[in-house]
Amino acid sequence: MRGAPRAATPSRSSGAESSERSERPQRPRAAGPERSERPQRPRAGDPVSSVEGAVSAVPAPTRRAVRRSRDDVVRVAGRLFAERGFHGTSMRDLGDELGLLGSSLYAHIGSKNELLVEIIEEGAGLFQSLADQVAASGTAPREQLRRLVVGHVAIVTDNLDRAATLLNEGRHLPEGDRGRIVAMRDRYQDAYRTVLAGGIAAGDFRAGLDVHVAATFVLSLLNALDRWYDPAGARQPEAIAELLFDFVVRGLEP
């Protein structure tokens, strides 16, 4: 039960308040064995958060003239996949959220699979860019690790829906796209192993450290973030990143 099931407490299940983000708990909650917790209420016709704009507050049938960009479609799909899961989201759900009839939706995209690939690949690309930048920085390994942690926290907190889709729905990727995205993930994990190995060589980290295990631990901590981070909470991403880095470095130091 990990994180706080955000729709589960009475104050959040009334349906009167509607923002996905504002429904999150006020502060980081301890992670437990339950992983996901976003509300599963029907969305069509609900007033929506400011993040998504106010358009879907108007029932779909009255919005034939709504203009939507492909970016709108990808963004809303990311939110629905994060909330309901890939298989829990239908193309009809997506059309309802966007105020688009089926044919208008298909003018933007070919399939639900295509959306999943795009959302996950763009997300993976953000992490890859971070790793490339850090590697090119030429700083000491300990500082590179700090930059990876800070950058990872920034990416997740700026892209919560995309991060959740990347983390939870990757298993539903079409077989033909999976290998490419797995390769991106492997490169990202390798960046951590390289930095950890460099830190051991520099004497900053313990000599006996297994870099595979250590990288797994660091990434386990980082990848839980989307489940407990609260944009409305007291702690800013920078403060969270410092707490995380401090905890990680204590685990690694000689």
Added chain:
Amino acid sequence: MRGAPRAATPSRSSGAESSERSERPQRPRAAGPERSERPQRPRAGDPVSSVEGAVSAVPAPTRRAVRRSRDDVVRVAGRLFAERGFHGTSMRDLGDELGLLGSSLYAHIGSKNELLVEIIEEGAGLFQSLADQVAASGTAPREQLRRLVVGHVAIVTDNLDRAATLLNEGRHLPEGDRGRIVAMRDRYQDAYRTVLAGGIAAGDFRAGLDVHVAATFVLSLLNALDRWYDPAGARQPEAIAELLFDFVVRGLEP
């Protein structure tokens, strides 16, 4: 990209080898931003792992006389939910896996929701029992934390499918059952906060530690386990638990 998408490498997508477990990578892999990775291949008619027995190697239509217990149904549902997600698993998939026609399946259970609740509630109950045992042990806080970590690792490694369902599919719980299971999760998280607060009071852990944040970090590490633990890997659960506890305690100590 967290963990290794297990169906993604060429050696695992051939379909010739069929055990879910044997398809896992040989050793713990670094966790990355992609969370889930179990194979998504059709299962009906596949040869199946020894864990599941050989029954589903026989096509469903020839198996009218198959006898299944309710436990069989719950166990196979747990595996399918873990592999494909709750919404990615149909009652028909479940019937095919078990070699049961629809009416026989419904003799065992009322609905897919009922199965989800049962699997998650039983899983949460295991964690709750652990926390209760540890609290009743009367040992020092640092030793209680060690017992929580060792016990948590044992539960997850002994119940990988149930743990994955608990962690990933909890958001799909029916509203009416959610509160009860959330309360179990909250109690489990509280056990960690209590132990951490006790450790601070005893001087074993840092005085300035925020017990909510620290419990979140510890549980983030523990809850990533089902994504990278490999039953066929070189490290036994006990060794993994010691590595985890060592890492955690370094992060907590003064």
